[in-house]
Amino acid sequence: MxxxxxxxxxxxxxxxxxxxQQWQVDYGPKPVVATQATPATQTTTTSADLQLSGAVPTTPAAAVTTASAVQLVEVKTDVLTVKINTQGGDIVGLELPGFTVSQENPSSYQLMRQLNGFEYVAQSGLLGDGPDDKKAPRQTYQVAQTSYQLANGQAELVVPFTLQHNGLLIEKRFIFTAGKYDVRVEYSVTNQGDGSKVVQPYYHFAQTIDNGEGSNMMMPVYRGGAYSTAEQRYEKFSFEDMADANLSLSTKGGWVSMLEHYFVAAWVPQAEDTNQLYSLVSGNLGVIGAQGPQSSIAVGETKTFNAVFYAGPKDQDNLKLLANGLDLTVDYGILWFISxxxxxxxxxxxxxxxxxxxxxxxxxxxxxxxxxxxxxxxxxxxxxxxxxxxxxxxxxxxxxxxxxxxxxxxxxxxxxxxxxxxxxxxxxxxxxxxxxxxxxxxxxxxxxxxxxxxxxxxxxxxxxxxxxxxxxxxxxxxxxxxxxxxxxxxxxxxxxxxxxxxxxxxxxxxxxxxxxxxxxxxxxxxxxxxxxxxxxxxxxxxxxxxxx
Known part of the structure; x- marks a missing residue:
C-alpha cells in the first residue's frame, strides 16, 4: 500500500x-420541540389515559401559586436539599450540596427547580379512588412542620404528609438516609369509608422541553428521558421521541428517569409489580413515568405502596444496586464493554x-x-x-x-x-x-x-x-x-x-x-x-x- x-x-x-457529530447529538444544544400536546394526547379515550391525563396538571407551576394553603417543606440531609410542595406532595426543588455549578460558581448544583419559566419536578400520587384522579387542583397534604434536617449521627429521617380524601386516610412518607441520594417514597392508605376502594400509584417526572439552557451552561448538556423494562435494560427516550409518540410499555419492575449529563433522576417502582411505563407532552412539559397496578382496599384495611426516588450523580456502583440497568445511564455507547x-x-x-x-x-x-x-x-x-x-x-x-x-x-x-x-x-x-x-x-x-x-x-x-x-x-x-x-x-x-x-x-x-x-x-x-x-x-x- x-x-x-x-x-x-x-x-x-x-x-x-x-x-x-455524536457529541453534538448527545450534548449539543437541542432543536426547539413543538410545545403543543401531541394528537395522541388530545384524542385519548381509554380510561387508563384519562386517569393519566388527570394525574398530570396542565400547568403545575400555576397550581402551586393558586392555592393559598400551599407550603414548601424543606428537607436537608448531608447530600440533598429537597423542597416538597404540600400540594400533591411533589418534589419541586432539589439541590446537591456536594456539587457546585462550576468552579467559578460555588453555588450548589440545582437538579430540580421551578424558576424563571423553567420547571423540573418529580410527581407521584394515587389514581382511582385516590386524590389524583380528577382534572382539578391537586389535594393539599398536612405536615407537622415546614423544615426538617437530618442531624449528625442520625441514620434516617422520615418526613410524613397526611391527607384524608374520599374515605381514605393517606400518609405519604419520604424516608431519607444519611449519605444516600435515593429516597424511599411510601404511601400508607387506610380505608375508613363504607365500601371498598381501588387505588393505583404513579410516579413521573415533568420537565420543560424548551428551556434554552444548553448553550448557557459551562458545558453543553444532554437532557432527556430514559427507561428500562424486563426485556430492554436501558433505552433513551428523548423529548423529541415524546413529542412523536407516547411511550406505553408494560413490564415487570422497570424504571424511568431523566438524564442531565453527569446527573440522573429516577423513579424505581416495586420490582415485583407489573408496571406501565408512559410518556406524554403536556403543554411545554415532557413527562415520563410509571404506573403501578390497581389495588383494592377493603373497609378497615391498610395497604402500603412504595417506590425509590433517586436524584444525584451518575455513580455506577450505587445505581447498579438500586435497579437493573440503572448504571447504564452512564452511557458509554456501543463500546460500553470496553469503557x-x-x-x-x-x-x-x-x-x-x-x-x-x-x-x-x-x-x-x-x-x-x-x-x-x-x-x-x-x-x-x-x-x-x-x-x-x-x-x-x-x-x-x-x-x-x-x-x-x-x-x-x-x-x-x-x-x-x-x-x-x-x-x-x-x-x-x-x-x-x-x-x-x-x-x-x-x-x-x-x-x-x-x-x-x-x-x-x-x-x-x-x-x-x-x-x-x-x-x-x-x-x-x-x-x-x-x-x-x-x-x-x-x-x-x-x-x-x-x-x-x-x-x-x-x-x-x-x-x-x-x-x-x-x-x-x-x-x-x-x-x-x-x-x-x-x-x-x-x-x-x-x-x-x-x-x-
Whole structure:
C-alpha cells in the first residue's frame, strides 16, 4: 500500500469527525420541540389515559401559586436539599450540596427547580379512588412542620404528609438516609369509608422541553428521558421521541428517569409489580413515568405502596444496586464493554495515586505497554514499506500508463519481499476502539467532573483553557510524522499529511482536557517506542533512515 500512513490518518480523522457529530447529538444544544400536546394526547379515550391525563396538571407551576394553603417543606440531609410542595406532595426543588455549578460558581448544583419559566419536578400520587384522579387542583397534604434536617449521627429521617380524601386516610412518607441520594417514597392508605376502594400509584417526572439552557451552561448538556423494562435494560427516550409518540410499555419492575449529563433522576417502582411505563407532552412539559397496578382496599384495611426516588450523580456502583440497568445511564455507547473495564481500572489507579490526571497518564502507559507487540509489528511493517520505496517508484514509472498491470506487479513485489502492506493497520484498528472508549469515559464519568490535574488544568472534563495540551499534541504528531517512514508519492497527499498536525490541534481545542492529555502522553510514548524499534532495525540492517 503506497499511502498506508494516509489511510491511518484519514481513518483517525473520520473517527474523530464521527465523535464530534455524536457529541453534538448527545450534548449539543437541542432543536426547539413543538410545545403543543401531541394528537395522541388530545384524542385519548381509554380510561387508563384519562386517569393519566388527570394525574398530570396542565400547568403545575400555576397550581402551586393558586392555592393559598400551599407550603414548601424543606428537607436537608448531608447530600440533598429537597423542597416538597404540600400540594400533591411533589418534589419541586432539589439541590446537591456536594456539587457546585462550576468552579467559578460555588453555588450548589440545582437538579430540580421551578424558576424563571423553567420547571423540573418529580410527581407521584394515587389514581382511582385516590386524590389524583380528577382534572382539578391537586389535594393539599398536612405536615407537622415546614423544615426538617437530618442531624449528625442520625441514620434516617422520615418526613410524613397526611391527607384524608374520599374515605381514605393517606400518609405519604419520604424516608431519607444519611449519605444516600435515593429516597424511599411510601404511601400508607387506610380505608375508613363504607365500601371498598381501588387505588393505583404513579410516579413521573415533568420537565420543560424548551428551556434554552444548553448553550448557557459551562458545558453543553444532554437532557432527556430514559427507561428500562424486563426485556430492554436501558433505552433513551428523548423529548423529541415524546413529542412523536407516547411511550406505553408494560413490564415487570422497570424504571424511568431523566438524564442531565453527569446527573440522573429516577423513579424505581416495586420490582415485583407489573408496571406501565408512559410518556406524554403536556403543554411545554415532557413527562415520563410509571404506573403501578390497581389495588383494592377493603373497609378497615391498610395497604402500603412504595417506590425509590433517586436524584444525584451518575455513580455506577450505587445505581447498579438500586435497579437493573440503572448504571447504564452512564452511557458509554456501543463500546460500553470496553469503557466499563477501562473506567474501573482508571478508578483503581486513582485510588492509589489520588489524582485523576496522573491516573490517566498511568493507564495510558499501561495500555501502550500492553499494545507494544502490535505497535512493533506496525512500525516494522511501515519501515519495510519504506525500504521498498525505490522498487515501488520503479514499478510506478514502468506501468504509469497501465494501472491494470501495475496492481498485480505491486502484489508480486510484496509477496517476493514478504511484506504485508496492511501490516500496520491492525494495531491502529485495535487502538481506535480504545480511544473511543476512553473518550466516553472522560465525557460521561462524573468522577472527572471538576477533577483537577495540576497547574492550569483544574477540570479534566472540559477543554484546556489555554490550549496548551492541543498544541503539544500537534507538536508531538508533527515529530512522529517526521520520524515515520514515508511511502507517499502524490504531492497532494503529502501536503494533506503536512497539515494534519495543525488540523488535529485545532480539532482538539474543544475536547475534554483529560482526553487530550491521554492522547499527548500516548504520542510521547509512541515516539519513544518508534525510536527504540527503528534503532533496533537499523542495527540489524532492516531499516535505512531516509536521507535528509
Amino acid at each position: 503506497e499511502s498506508l500512513r494516509s489511510f491511518l490518518v484519514i481513518a483517525l480523522a473520520l473517527v474523530s469527525f464521527l465523535l464530534w 466499563q473495564p477501562l473506567f474501573w481500572f482508571l478508578q483503581f489507579i486513582h485510588g492509589i495515586v489520588g489524582n485523576w490526571g496522573i491516573a490517566i497518564i498511568a493507564i495510558t502507559l499501561l495500555v501502550k505497554g500492553a499494545l507494544f507487540p502490535l505497535t512493533k509489528v506496525q512500525y516494522e511493517s511501515m519501515a519495510k514499506m519504506r525500504n521498498l520505496k525505490p522498487k515501488i517508484d520503479e514499478l510506478q514509472a514502468r506501468f504509469k500508463d497501465d494501472r491494470q498491470k501495475m496492481g498485480p506487479a505491486m502484489m508480486e513485489l510484496y509477496r517476493k519481499e514478504k511484506v504485508n502492506p496492511m501490516g500496520g493497520c491492525l494495531p491502529m484498528l485495535i487502538q481506535l476502539p480504545i480511544f473511543l472508549a476512553l473518550y466516553w469515559v472522560f465525557v460521561e464519568s462524573v468522577e472527572l467532573r471538576q477533577a483537577p490535574f495540576m497547574l492550569w488544568i483544574t477540570d479534566l472534563s472540559v477543554q484546556d483553557p489555554y490550549y496548551v495540551l492541543p498544541v503539544l499534541y500537534g507538536i508531538s504528531m508533527f515529530i512522529m510524522q517526521k520520524l515515520t517512514p514515508m511511502t507517499v508519492t502524490d504531492p497532494m497527499q503529502a501536503k494533506i499529511m503536512l497539515w494534519m498536525p495543525v488540523a488535529f490541534s485545532v480539532f482538539f481545542l474543544w475536547f475534554p482536557s483529560g482526553l487530550v492529555l491521554y492522547w499527548v502522553v500516548s504520542n510521547l510514548v509512541s515516539l519513544g517506542q518508534m525510536l527504540y524499534i527503528y534503532r533496533g532495525m537499523e542495527k540489524k540492517g532492516l531499516y535505512v533512515r531516509e536521507a535528509k
